Amino acid sequence: MFKIVVTDYEFANLAPELEVFGAADVEFVTGPFESREALAEACGDADAIINQYVELDAGFIGRLERCAVICRYGIGVNTIDVDAATAAGIMVANVPDGSLDDVSDHAAAMILSLSRGLGSYDRAIRAGVWDYAAAKPLHRLRGRILGLVGFGNIPQRLAEKMQVFGMEILAFDPFVRAEKAAESGARLVGLEELAATSDVISVHVPLNDETRGLIGKDQLALMKPTSLIINTARGGIIDEDALTAALRAGRISGAGLDVFADEPLPAGSPFASLDNTVLSPHTAWYSEQSEHEIRTKTAQNALAALIDGRPLYLVNRDLKPRVVARRSLPL
Template sequence: MFKVVVTDYEFPDLAPELSVFDGYDVEFVTGPFASPDEVIAACKDADAVINQYMPIDAEFITQLSNCRVICRYGIGVNTVDMPAATAAGIMVANVPDGSLDDVSDHAAALILALARGLGIYDRAMRSGKWNYQAAQPLHRLRGGTLGLVGFGNIPQRLAEKMRAFGMNTVAYDPYVNPERAAAADIRLVDLDELMRISDVVSVHVPLTESTRGLIGAAELALMKSTAILVNTARGGIVEEDALVDALRRNAIAGAGLDVFAVEPLPTNHELTDLENTIMSPHAAWYSEESEVEIRTKTARNALTALTKGQPIYLVNTDVTPRPQATTFATNGAVL
């Protein structure tokens, strides 16, 4: 029998995950746990750990005596200390393709809503004002430049969608294959040039030590006063204090934010007072379809790692996995 522990989750039930393990000899432990210590105690002898938001740091990882794989819901693995997991021989898995359309649609929606002043118009009308000038000045997207910070699957889809609105696209990504960018008709530029020439800057890089604070005061100062910034990646990539300052001074035209340095966003945060923002609660990934897909694939990562030796979506490809200590059986047959 294998033991699989879910550290935390915000779903009403775990039906999609349980359906993946149906017919297999698995002890599935889900909490809820009263404290982080209870989570660690439950995970100590787990063969696989499924994780949503709870940080799995180096100290946590030292407690995992049997664990072979940590499976993250979604794309980001910033909740897991990757070097510590790799050093311990623990595979880390994610779901890189569970919400590609959902996140790129959400980024496009934020761009369109900001470009057309929809947040300002909506608030004005709810307060009894009927005035087309409430959101001025507005500028056309057609002929403008979309700057993608990162050029993975999501920003590539966003570029395709915004091309329908007449936008040209540039991208900054030091890891991308130039031929891949050229095939998509995307010009690669350095970050400073992207910030200077873009009418829309959309952030799509993972949160790592090298990307934390990637867009700060210096980068924001390069932006056009008519430009907008959209972040559907991770909050720590953009320095929030610098962004608030730029928005207050109208140094940039607006920001569409789905992610924040601290989540949930604290009550009365400075961003909530700004008219030139549109915000959502880390929801870009969400649709009914994407939620089921992500949860199902997360569970399949765990099952596949335990039954076949490697998850479907392995992130730390340089890991030397721990030997498997547990014998797995299904329907009475040893695999």
């Protein structure tokens, strides 16, 4: 028998996960847990852990006696101390392909909404104002430049979609070759050139020590006053204080934000009171189809790691997996 613990989830039920486990001999523990200590005790002898938002730091991971794999719902693994897991011989798994179209569609929707002033027009009409100048000035997208911070699968799909609207594509990604970017119609540039040249910047890098605050006061100061910035990646990549100041002062035109340094967005956040923002609650990943795919593949990651010794999508490929004696069956 395998023990699998779900640290937290926001879904109505866990039917897709249970369907994957099917006839497998699995003890499935889901909480809710009354405290972090209760969660740590439940996970202490787990063979696999499934995680959504709860932070699994080095201290937590150090208490895992049997765990072979930690599986994260979705792409990002910033809730997991991957280095600590690797040092402990614990595999970390994610689902990198469960919402590629959904996130790129969401980023595109934010670009279109801001560039066409839809938020301003909506608020004006609801206030009884019928005026084309309520969102003035607007600029057509054709011939303008989209700068992509990161050029993995999601921004590549976004580039393809926005090229249909006539946008030119720049990208900053030190891990991508210029020839590879050119195949997708993008030109690689440095971050400063991207900030200064782009009419729209869309952020698509993971949150880690290297990317935290990657877009800060200096980069925002380089941007055009007519430019827009979009973040569907992770809060913390953009310095929110610097962004708030730039939006308030009109140093940039607007921002579309799906992610924030603190989530849920705290009451009184300045972003909620700014007219030049479009906000959503970390939902770029979501559609009915993507939710089912992500949850199914997360459960498959756990089961494959326990049965076959490797999840479908292994993040820390350089680890030496721990060897744990099989759980004794009850007499």
